[in-house]
Amino acid sequence: MAKTALMDYDEAIARFEPVLGFEVHVELNTATKMFSSAGNPAHADNHDAAPNTLVAPVDMGLPGSLPVVNETAVRYSISLGLALGCQIAPSSRFARKNYFYPDLGKNYQISQYDEPIAFEGQVEIELADGTRVEVPIERAHMEEDAGKLTHVGGATGRIQGAEYSLVDYNRAGVPLVEIVTKPIYGTEHRAPEVAKAYVAAIRDIVLSLGISEARMERGNLRCDANVSLRPRVAEGEPLPPLGTRTETKNVNSMRSVERAVRYEIQRQAAILAGGGSITQETRHWHEDTGTTSPGRPKSDADDYRYFPEPDLLPVAPSEELIAQLRAALPEAPAVRRRRLKAEWGYTDLEFQDVANGGLLAEVEATVAAGASPAAARKWWTGEISRIANTRGVEATSLVSPADVAALQLLVDAGTLTDKLARQVLEGVIAGEGSPQEVVDARGLAVVSDDGALIAAIDDALAAQPDVLEKIRDGKVQAAGAVIGAVMKAMRGQADAARVRELVLERAAQ
Amino acid sequence: MRHLGVLARIQLSDEEVERLTGQLAVIVDNIAKVSEVASADVPATSHPIPLENVYRPDAVGEMLTVEQVLQNAPDSADGRFRVTAILGEEQ
Amino acid sequence: MSADLTRLTAADLAARLSSGEVLSVEATQAHLDRIAAVDADVHAFLHVNAGALDAAADVDRRRAAGEQLGELAGVPLAIKDVLVTTDMPSTSGSRILEGYLSPYDATVVSRSRAAGLIPLGKTNMDEFAMGSSTEHSAFGPTHNPWDLDRIPGGSGGGSAAAVAAFEAPLALGSDTGGSIRQPAHVTGTVGMKPTYGGVSRFGAIALASSLDQVGPVSRTVLDSALLHDVIGGHDPHDSTSLSDTWPSFAAAAREGATGAALRGLRVGVISELPDSGFQAGVSASFRAALALLEAHGAEIVDISAPHFEYGVAAYYLILPAEASSNLAKFDSVRFGLRVDVPGGTVEDVMAVTRDAGFGEEVKRRIILGTYALSAGYYDAYYGSAQKVRTLIQRDFDAAFEKVDVIATPSAPTTAFRLGEKIDDPLQMYLNDVTTIPANLAGVPGISIPSGLAEEDGMPVGIQFLAPAREDARLYRVGAGLEALLVDQWGGPLLDKAPALGTEGRAL
Numbered sequence A: 001m002a003k004t005a006l007m008d009y010d011e012a013i014a015r016f017e018p019v020l021g022f023e024v025h026v027e028l029n030t031a032t033k034m035f036s037s038a039g040n041p042a043h044a045d046n047h048d049a050a051p052n053t054l055v056a057p058v059d060m061g062l063p064g065s066l067p068v069v070n071e072t073a074v075r076y077s078i079s080l081g082l083a084l085g086c087q088i089a090p091s092s093r094f095a096r097k098n099y100f101y102p103d104l105g106k107n108y109q110i111s112q113y114d115e116p117i118a119f120e121g122q123v124e125i126e127l128a129d130g131t132r133v134e135v136p137i138e139r140a141h142m143e144e145d146a147g148k149l150t151h152v153g154g155a156t157g158r159i160q161g162a163e164y165s166l167v168d169y170n171r172a173g174v175p176l177v178e179i180v181t182k183p184i185y186g187t188e189h190r191a192p193e194v195a196k197a198y199v200a201a202i203r204d205i206v207l208s209l210g211i212s213e214a215r216m217e218r219g220n221l222r223c224d225a226n227v228s229l230r231p232r233v234a235e236g237e238p239l240p241p242l243g244t245r246t247e248t249k250n251v252n253s254m255r256s257v258e259r260a261v262r263y264e265i266q267r268q269a270a271i272l273a274g275g276g277s278i279t280q281e282t283r284h285w286h287e288d289t290g291t292t293s294p295g296r297p298k299s300d301a302d303d304y305r306y307f308p309e310p311d312l313l314p315v316a317p318s319e320e321l322i323a324q325l326r327a328a329l330p331e332a333p334a335v336r337r338r339r340l341k342a343e344w345g346y347t348d349l350e351f352q353d354v355a356n357g358g359l360l361a362e363v364e365a366t367v368a369a370g371a372s373p374a375a376a377r378k379w380w381t382g383e384i385s386r387i388a389n390t391r392g393v394e395a396t397s398l399v400s401p402a403d404v405a406a407l408q409l410l411v412d413a414g415t416l417t418d419k420l421a422r423q424v425l426e427g428v429i430a431g432e433g434s435p436q437e438v439v440d441a442r443g444l445a446v447v448s449d450d451g452a453l454i455a456a457i458d459d460a461l462a463a464q465p466d467v468l469e470k471i472r473d474g475k476v477q478a479a480g481a482v483i484g485a486v487m488k489a490m491r492g493q494a495d496a497a498r499v500r501e502l503v504l505e506r507a508a509q
Numbered sequence B: 001m002r003h004l005g006v007l008a009r010i011q012l013s014d015e016e017v018e019r020l021t022g023q024l025a026v027i028v029d030n031i032a033k034v035s036e037v038a039s040a041d042v043p044a045t046s047h048p049i050p051l052e053n054v055y056r057p058d059a060v061g062e063m064l065t066v067e068q069v070l071q072n073a074p075d076s077a078d079g080r081f082r083v084t085a086i087l088g089e090e091q
Numbered sequence C: 001m002s003a004d005l006t007r008l009t010a011a012d013l014a015a016r017l018s019s020g021e022v023l024s025v026e027a028t029q030a031h032l033d034r035i036a037a038v039d040a041d042v043h044a045f046l047h048v049n050a051g052a053l054d055a056a057a058d059v060d061r062r063r064a065a066g067e068q069l070g071e072l073a074g075v076p077l078a079i080k081d082v083l084v085t086t087d088m089p090s091t092s093g094s095r096i097l098e099g100y101l102s103p104y105d106a107t108v109v110s111r112s113r114a115a116g117l118i119p120l121g122k123t124n125m126d127e128f129a130m131g132s133s134t135e136h137s138a139f140g141p142t143h144n145p146w147d148l149d150r151i152p153g154g155s156g157g158g159s160a161a162a163v164a165a166f167e168a169p170l171a172l173g174s175d176t177g178g179s180i181r182q183p184a185h186v187t188g189t190v191g192m193k194p195t196y197g198g199v200s201r202f203g204a205i206a207l208a209s210s211l212d213q214v215g216p217v218s219r220t221v222l223d224s225a226l227l228h229d230v231i232g233g234h235d236p237h238d239s240t241s242l243s244d245t246w247p248s249f250a251a252a253a254r255e256g257a258t259g260a261a262l263r264g265l266r267v268g269v270i271s272e273l274p275d276s277g278f279q280a281g282v283s284a285s286f287r288a289a290l291a292l293l294e295a296h297g298a299e300i301v302d303i304s305a306p307h308f309e310y311g312v313a314a315y316y317l318i319l320p321a322e323a324s325s326n327l328a329k330f331d332s333v334r335f336g337l338r339v340d341v342p343g344g345t346v347e348d349v350m351a352v353t354r355d356a357g358f359g360e361e362v363k364r365r366i367i368l369g370t371y372a373l374s375a376g377y378y379d380a381y382y383g384s385a386q387k388v389r390t391l392i393q394r395d396f397d398a399a400f401e402k403v404d405v406i407a408t409p410s411a412p413t414t415a416f417r418l419g420e421k422i423d424d425p426l427q428m429y430l431n432d433v434t435t436i437p438a439n440l441a442g443v444p445g446i447s448i449p450s451g452l453a454e455e456d457g458m459p460v461g462i463q464f465l466a467p468a469r470e471d472a473r474l475y476r477v478g479a480g481l482e483a484l485l486v487d488q489w490g491g492p493l494l495d496k497a498p499a500l501g502t503e504g505r506a507l
């Protein structure tokens, strides 16, 4: 395959105005599915479910089956709509989106079409330098997820070249809210940063509402990024129409959203500058190569033949319900940021570090679980982010706030040194269990048994018999050599301060 | 007509295409008839008996066993349904 | 055995079962014998339940143990193949579902089982309930017990024929545009389409979701009412199911049989449906029934329903649109037929399977529906048809200001000959002109036998329509007229039907 030409990013922005748009799908963590009482794999109870064990008749489109709406999913959707600053429709309807695909049990998706539950909102996001940007929301609607396909055979496990595919309907029917923005203008060179911050903001909102686990690596939150470019014109000249857009799918980390938008800007700019034109198509993001590739072009197959779902009735929330859900909303993201910054006592820089890493919720949960704000920040923006960067994954996907707090509590209790704690973290990330389990399994705790330490000190003194004399002569720093030898012998699992104490005691005898 | 066959996932023979093309007129006639009275001021009735806010409590209920899920499967493997390659050879 | 158990009404059989005079295994065996004797000719059944006698024995055991059982416990029941069942295949008359076994029972089936009814088997039907003659079954047509060369109506021809041929006292049907009432009309039986939402659709393989309704099929009004009492009522599995508390329909039918309901009853006759639109014997039977009602205290009132004539056009926009979507699930992936395409993609497999598995009429309606919904046509086609529903509802509302029930002939003609109209879809559609408005508006309708057409000796039915939720009124009125007619005939109309099978042959 020929290498795709890319234009230098700054040049691309100098010549074209990027226009963005996003469709974010949020999987709700209700106990059951959108239209059936089967367990929801996006709920914590069901993460380890085997294929096709969370299926009711309607999820696989069995003959005669009928959908019934999950009341909690409706409430969650209204809350999310309100948190997005949307109006809630006094009456909205489900519609059938008809298309054939093996992961779609009924060969139509129950979605909402011309009457979504929420519309016309805005989300305020904050960039690294503190700039605030309003992202306009067109609509948020309820729908159901599709099942999961696994492609077998062929080189890559990808759909292309596969011999056959396997279908698991556990995910079919998981409640989704799809949030669609209006075109976002004026982001200029910050377009990739806006993209990332927008997804981070949506993630913060759904986490604070408690309506989704929002784990991007698990597909709880999925982003399709629309990018188009329009040539810049001299002042006073009429604005050219919007350029043809592409929709990049499968962008499943905040970091990828940023990279994918940047990539599409550079790719489209190179095509347009070379006199070419952009094909309206969906493109797939490839995490490994940091590139996008064409999916299928938009075509007649996109004739979804929507019509109102005759098996379901209008959703007409009362004003009382809306008021009740509005009153129960968590504080607005901007308010929350100000509060957290004050509570945690972070400097501006420290706070931006956490916020821009999309780690506010993680730090908040880690603090809530008992870690100090300073320690929580240090873990998340330090070691965890470092590992995430090397591996090219999201920090939030590596470890849970509860485990980080537990780890820090072991440090605070003197069970672990910082260095040991980093090893335990690796164990937790490797899936070896909770911090305590890793400590136990790997035998990593600080040796607090004085007997073992004294034995090691005896060995060290035997090798360096003059040390005690030097200490008694007032050269206390001579203890360092013994402490070093003991720490080495204990493979770092000793508390250096305690060793020092014991050596000094010995000299005093 | 071929396009409709693609949308409906029915492999139509030439003979079927020809015959069905003629019958689309039935739909056209029906729409002409309906249009005589379906004026803008008439609201549409999607459900014969109006109801709204019909919900189910969010509590886990009956589910199918894997055996039941797969009981009519034309082909399956590893507890899942098996289908032929979704895409043809890479272009 | 003194009486032929297959000739009893469900109510009479139930009384004998309840008194212990007859065992359910005896009644069930009698019906299985009858099926063995006549169904080769009638072909009402696609499948006969091998577990029927076991189920009957279980009811007998429970009754003997003193358990309190439902009124119909032990009475055999034929089930239209559109309803899914765990112990018998459910094909909806289609090759694409041949051998399909549902992991769950339709609500009406599970309620019937819970009430102690004995499933005898699954009855034949037009494929996916598309048709008015049962000639569109993938498994061959059903024959009208009155004349085996004629159609039994459709789509539920199997259920109506089973009941008319004394193969079952009761059957379940489904009615999307007349599929219970029109077969009742052509077979001299009773068929009731309840108020939309009155009976659960859960487990009824959907044709057109906003029109489909499950209902009872029987030889008497009371029998339909008894079965309706069993299957009706709210079902949380069906969002469109009404949560109303329903009166006892059996009580309504029993009360109606006294004739009291007819005194002062205002019966509307639609002026836009002139007699000229109906076969002479059909109009004559209808007029005679009206005269009988009038003679017993009813008042016949002319009413206008100006939008009924748009009903057929609206119906044939809505039905194919919904059906094209409902039938998309038959794609060879999870159940049903799969036709392999060597080297083909899953898309090819789906397309070839659907071509091979669906009959011509089904493909025709799927294509028409796909067209009616495709790009840009939704509002003009489906949307406009939905407006006609509003207008028809308004016609009904206005009419029911003036009358208690509306009466029409149940269908324009008596049973035509098999093959006579199969190549003329439009003509077949006109068959539905009287039945369709009830489905569009959601109101209940019942067809009961009104007599035989003079010119061909075939049965004719009269249809009564009532406002939504007034199903009990139809049982009252239907039972009232039925009592008068049976009196006049000197016995049930079906006594006039020719003998079938071995009983018809010289011994």
Ligand SMILES: [Mg+2]
Pocket (backbone or CB within 6 Å): A023, A178
């Ligand atoms: Mg979308």
Ligand SMILES: [Zn+2]
Pocket (backbone or CB within 6 Å): A025, A143, A178
């Ligand atoms: Zn979506």
